[in-house]
Amino acid sequence: MTVPIVILLDGVLYAAVLFLVSAGLTLVYGVMRILNIAHGSLYALGAYAGTFLVVVYLRTGGPAPFMYLALLVGALLAGAISGPLVERLLLRPIYAREEVVQLLVTYSLFLILEDVMKLIWGVNPYYVAGPYAFLGTVSIAGVRYAWYQLLLILVALGTGILVSLAIRGTRLGRMMIAVTADREISAAMGINVGRVCTLAFTAGAVLAALGGALVGPLIAVAPGISVEAIVLAFAVVVIGGLGSLEGAALGALIVGIARAAAVQLFPEVELATVYLIMVAVLLFRPRGLFGEWEVRRI
Amino acid sequence: MHTTTRLRKILWEIPALLALGIVLAGVLILATPPGEAGQAKPAELKIGVVSFLSGPATVFGVPSKNAAEWLIEKYNRGGGIGGVRIRPVYIDEAGGAEKQVGEFRRLVLDEKVDLVIGYISSADCLAVTPVAEELRVLTVLFDCGTNRIFEDNKYKYVFRTKAHQVLDSVAAAKYVLSVKPGVKTIAGINQDYAWGRDSWESFRRAMLKLKPDVQVVAELWPKLLAGEYSAEISRLLVAKPDVIHSSFWNGDVIGLVKQGAPRGLFSQSLVVLTAGEHMLQDVGKDMPEGVVIGARGDHWFLHNPNDPLHKEFVDGFRAKYGRYPVYPSYHMYQAVAGVKAAFEKAMKDAGGGWPTQDQVIKAFEGIEYQVPPGRTMTIRGDHNGIEPAIMGLTKHDPKYPFAILDRMTVFPAAEVNPPLGVKSNDWIDGWKK
Numbered sequence: 001m002t003v004p005i006v007i008l009l010d011g012v013l014y015a016a017v018l019f020l021v022s023a024g025l026t027l028v029y030g031v032m033r034i035l036n037i038a039h040g041s042l043y044a045l046g047a048y049a050g051t052f053l054v055v056v057y058l059r060t061g062g063p064a065p066f067m068y069l070a071l072l073v074g075a076l077l078a079g080a081i082s083g084p085l086v087e088r089l090l091l092r093p094i095y096a097r098e099e100v101v102q103l104l105v106t107y108s109l110f111l112i113l114e115d116v117m118k119l120i121w122g123v124n125p126y127y128v129a130g131p132y133a134f135l136g137t138v139s140i141a142g143v144r145y146a147w148y149q150l151l152l153i154l155v156a157l158g159t160g161i162l163v164s165l166a167i168r169g170t171r172l173g174r175m176m177i178a179v180t181a182d183r184e185i186s187a188a189m190g191i192n193v194g195r196v197c198t199l200a201f202t203a204g205a206v207l208a209a210l211g212g213a214l215v216g217p218l219i220a221v222a223p224g225i226s227v228e229a230i231v232l233a234f235a236v237v238v239i240g241g242l243g244s245l246e247g248a249a250l251g252a253l254i255v256g257i258a259r260a261a262a263v264q265l266f267p268e269v270e271l272a273t274v275y276l277i278m279v280a281v282l283l284f285r286p287r288g289l290f291g292e293w294e295v296r297r298i
Numbered sequence: 299m300h301t302t303t304r305l306r307k308i309l310w311e312i313p314a315l316l317a318l319g320i321v322l323a324g325v326l327i328l329a330t331p332p333g334e335a336g337q338a339k340p341a342e343l344k345i346g347v348v349s350f351l352s353g354p355a356t357v358f359g360v361p362s363k364n365a366a367e368w369l370i371e372k373y374n375r376g377g378g379i380g381g382v383r384i385r386p387v388y389i390d391e392a393g394g395a396e397k398q399v400g401e402f403r404r405l406v407l408d409e410k411v412d413l414v415i416g417y418i419s420s421a422d423c424l425a426v427t428p429v430a431e432e433l434r435v436l437t438v439l440f441d442c443g444t445n446r447i448f449e450d451n452k453y454k455y456v457f458r459t460k461a462h463q464v465l466d467s468v469a470a471a472k473y474v475l476s477v478k479p480g481v482k483t484i485a486g487i488n489q490d491y492a493w494g495r496d497s498w499e500s501f502r503r504a505m506l507k508l509k510p511d512v513q514v515v516a517e518l519w520p521k522l523l524a525g526e527y528s529a530e531i532s533r534l535l536v537a538k539p540d541v542i543h544s545s546f547w548n549g550d551v552i553g554l555v556k557q558g559a560p561r562g563l564f565s566q567s568l569v570v571l572t573a574g575e576h577m578l579q580d581v582g583k584d585m586p587e588g589v590v591i592g593a594r595g596d597h598w599f600l601h602n603p604n605d606p607l608h609k610e611f612v613d614g615f616r617a618k619y620g621r622y623p624v625y626p627s628y629h630m631y632q633a634v635a636g637v638k639a640a641f642e643k644a645m646k647d648a649g650g651g652w653p654t655q656d657q658v659i660k661a662f663e664g665i666e667y668q669v670p671p672g673r674t675m676t677i678r679g680d681h682n683g684i685e686p687a688i689m690g691l692t693k694h695d696p697k698y699p700f701a702i703l704d705r706m707t708v709f710p711a712a713e714v715n716p717p718l719g720v721k722s723n724d725w726i727d728g729w730k731k
Binding site: 002003006009010011013014017114115118123124125127129132133136137142143144145146149215217218219220221222223224225227228259260263264267268270271 | 352357549556
């Protein structure tokens with residue numbers, strides 16, 4: 001009985017990580033219709049900022065549980081500072097341009113941020129084990145699991161629900177949807193389109209940074225993590241359907257469980273699982289599981 | 299009026315005479331046959347130095363570039379090579395093999411470097427080697443590990459001043475059997491690309507040859523730079539192997555330690571990290587004790603610490619960059635020192651004049667020279683270096699903020715490198731019990 005339980009649990013654990021990595025990407029696409037290649041860099045920025053603050057905090061010798069606060073503050077700062085800057089300076093001038101320009105601009109931003117992070121934090125990996133090890137472990141089906149990773153499942157779930165509620169249930173969320181649907185009419189109705197766009201992008205940036213900060217304690221924060229993040233996030237978001245949070249959640253769950261099953265049963269194919277699923281889904285549903293068919297506008 | 303004309307005439311004559319002199323001197327230099335008297339010394343020796351300055355392998359690239367910088371500065375303070383200053387041109391190895399082939403051509407044809415030292419990635423080494431032969435430029439591979447380069451081909455212009463990956467795997471197998479002679483089951487977790495696959499294959503082969511009743515219970519192949527290994531760790535916790543082999547590097551090995559240690563992976567099994575040395579300073583006090591660590595050779599700052607050459611390198615490197623040198627730094631040292639040794643030997647053979655490239659290549663074959671940690675580096679006739687290997691178990695010492703190696707074993711080069719002309723797998727398969 002051990003193996004099926006372990007597969008399920010590992011799958012869900014990995015799905016939580018995947019969802020946290022990809023939520024920001026799908027949110028920004030869903031609300032702003034921008035495919036943000038720099039999402040991976042914002043993720044890395046969050047990982048660096050969060051890990052760095054924890055390292056600094058632990059050096060002060062303060063009580064250990066507050067290090068989680070340092071982690072979150074790092075993510076919030078990274079997202080809240082970089083989000084408005086990027087939106088105002090780089091994205092605003094190109095909203096009206098074709099998509100390929102947006103891709104090029106966000107890709108250049110990705111390259112620039114990669115070097116900025118190297119300038120700030122250097123090339124040696126940042127390492128902090130505290131947040132992962134502090135909460136201890138629990139034995140499930142004879143296998144030890146870290147509480148931190150089990151908690152990530154709840155955090156991912158909570159993040160997903162909160163963001164959905166915020167978009168559908170609040171005034172600001174509805175304004176965002178209105179702006180996506182038609183900028184001119186929204187402006188005519190008195191919505192401050194510029195401010196809504198800044199807020200929407202900042203929310204996406206904070207989510208990306210949060211993903212990085214929460215995954216940071218599992219991994220070594222080092223140059224190159226942004227590439228990994230953006231590739232995985234793209235795969236998950238494409239499987240789920242660009243712009244759909246539910247899709248990202250389902251995509252993450254499918255990829256997570258498939259990978260865990262591959263590791264337990266056919267480790268030779270582990271590398272290919274994500275992409276095999278992507279191919280299979282796109283063959284039958286080219287817009288992803290939850291993708292919407294776009295109505296051509298005349 | 300008369301005097302000014304005369305003056306003008308003299309002013310005209312001086313440059314004309316100078317020009318004539320220069321031309322004559324040039325003809326004389328060209329007419330001097332190379333060989334006994336040697337060529338005229340160049341103003342500088344321009345060396346292209348290629349290592350990762352961006353991307354995840356920067357953790358290797360920067361410590362190796364730093365070593366090159368430190369050593370070249372040291373050599374230049376002492377007059378360079380035979381009185382010729384070395385001028386390095388640093389190039390980023392990122393971007394893939396195709397880009398590196400282009401960069402190599404640019405270094406040789408546009409920058410006109412005299413030779414190239416470089417390459418951490420085996421893929422880049424394999425791609426650049428044929429181009430070095432085509433352009434006939436001395437090229438020294440300093441860090442890449444694949445055994446295929448010189449086992450499958452013969453090259454004239456390419457050398458590698460280090461041993462290939464088989465050394466780590468064979469030393470690891472021998473060390474494991476010495477600290478855990480009763481091992482029954484082994485498992486591997488290696489990155490799914492050439493380095494991971496080759497390393498595991500050599501380790502598995504060596505283990506099965508040395509102890510035929512050993513069973514392989516899991517072979518895991520996560521993606522390079524995956525970072526998150528909870529599923530793999532669960533699998534290893536379920537399989538409960540006596541020994542786990544991993545050739546992980548960079549953030550991957552740190553991720554495995556971070557996620558595996560709290561879940562009891564390192565207390566359940568004897569874990570072997572064949573490239574673990576370079577991350578000990580990053581992991582610090584969180585490193586579990588009793589983990590087998592390899593150093594891709596005998597590159598460890600506490601090995602022969604009082605040897606003058608080693609001490610000078612460790613102290614100088616630490617003073618300049620704030621960290622102890624790691625194995626890629628030592629590999630770079632071996633390359634730069636090898637170039638200097640080959641040029642100096644060739645100059646001596648040429649009677650003191652500046653040697654031609656062919657003379658340097660001839661001198662490089664079979665050369666022996668001193669490197670940290672105070673031992674002789676040998677480049678064999680196949681243009682590949684051989685080195686001893688060290689393995690040890692992690693242990694914390696209050697003197698250092700990170701784990702150091704305990705129960706260190708040094709395997710002499712002859713024990714962990716195949717004999718000249720024998721392919722690695724044939725060599726392992728031919729071991730007598």
